[in-house]
Amino acid sequence: MISKVKAIERELNWSQPACLPARSQYPIILDLRDQPAIVIGGDRVAAEKATNLSNAGAQVTVMSPSFCDELLDLERRHAVTLHQKSYEYGDLMGAFVVVATTTYNPELTEAIWHEAQEHRQLINVVDVPSRCNFTLPSILRRGQLTISVSTGGTCPGLAKRIRQHLEDLFPSAYTAYLQLAGIVRVYTKSHGLSYKERDLFFGEFFTSDILECLVQGHWIEALDITVQLLQHYNITIPVTKLINDMKEAVDSNGSSYNA
Secondary structure, eight states: OHHHHHHHHHHHTTTOTTOOOSSOOOOOOOOOTTOEEEEEOOSHHHHHHHHHHHHTTOEEEEEESSOOHHHHHHHHTTSEEEEESOOOTTTTTTOSEEEEOOTTOHHHHHHHHHHHHHTTOEEEETTOGGGBSSOOOEEEEETTEEEEEOOTTSOHHHHHHHHHHHHHHSOTTHHHHHHHHHHHHHHHHHTTOOHHHHHHHHHHHHHSSHHHHHHTTOHHHHHHHHHHHHHTTTOOOOHHHHHHHHHHHHHHHOOOOOO
16 A cells, blocks of 8 residues: 555655646735725625725725625725725726625626736636636735735635644734844944845844744843844944834834833
């Protein structure tokens, strides 16, 4: 039996990194700030897609004959604009990205897909990979850190569970961790550290106890370790200065900070 299994593994060539799907996808991160986006559908799935687009800064219009409570709440909070109507040809004009939750209606799905193709728009029809020119990964955000998990539309449910598993590996303290790293990076550049020196510094930053201190809520200890690391590279920054920098970062980007 073992020999048969090994023979099958060799035939399928699962272990070889060169064994790629026939159509591999190219992952990118889009800047959707102030870009027009259209969501076609009025159910909770449409609400989820509209919420994510709005959170990314898109100007979201949701089109459907009826809307779920979640979408009505989004409109009350001025996060989206609702158009209570059925899709008609021409409704996609001007949109940068289109998301449709019309899996239940293949004829409608085809009409939306073909119009989007005419306008050369980004389009995703939920659960219909053949009618998508981009897929929506499962996303984990920790401030400026974005981790996306995609199965290329093969199994979104599994992608979601992998993302949920990653939540434990990347705790919410990563928000402050990245804010601190961004602040420190400015100092390493302004003090003339070379690319190699900065790379070495952040190697030490990564392997230090800074993140663990932040996880435990020990902010001052985290900043003190950071100051000591900077001193190894002849950069002297007082802890009080880093505290003020972190508070400014929180005010501009949002987070939770108590020192």
